[in-house]
Amino acid sequence: MVTDRPLNWLRFLPWAEYCYNTSYHSEAVDVLLVERDDLMRQLKENLLAAKNRMEVQANRKRRDVEFNVWDRVLVKL
Numbered sequence: 001m002v003t004d005r006p007l008n009w010l011r012f013l014p015w016a017e018y019c020y021n022t023s024y025h026s027e028a029v030d031v032l033l034v035e036r037d038d039l040m041r042q043l044k045e046n047l048l049a050a051k052n053r054m055e056v057q058a059n060r061k062r063r064d065v066e067f068n069v070w071d072r073v074l075v076k077l
Contacts, residue, residue, distance in 0.1 A: 067073060
């Protein structure tokens with residue numbers, strides 16, 4: 001950003017610097033997207049590991065039971 005009066009540069013330079021520093025740059029966006037993708041991958045892995053741990057914990061007390069026709073069973077609601 002330039003003007004035909006160099007003395008005004010001093011007044012506009014902080015605004016130009018602010019605009020540049022607060023705008024997204026293509027390289028910065030690419031880095032943010034890569035970091036976001038890595039974070040999403042890690043979150044999915046953590047959720048899958050937690051699901052597996054919960055499944056193992058829940059299945060510890062379960063047993064396979066087969067019933068035949070006319071077997072008497074207690075149904076608890």
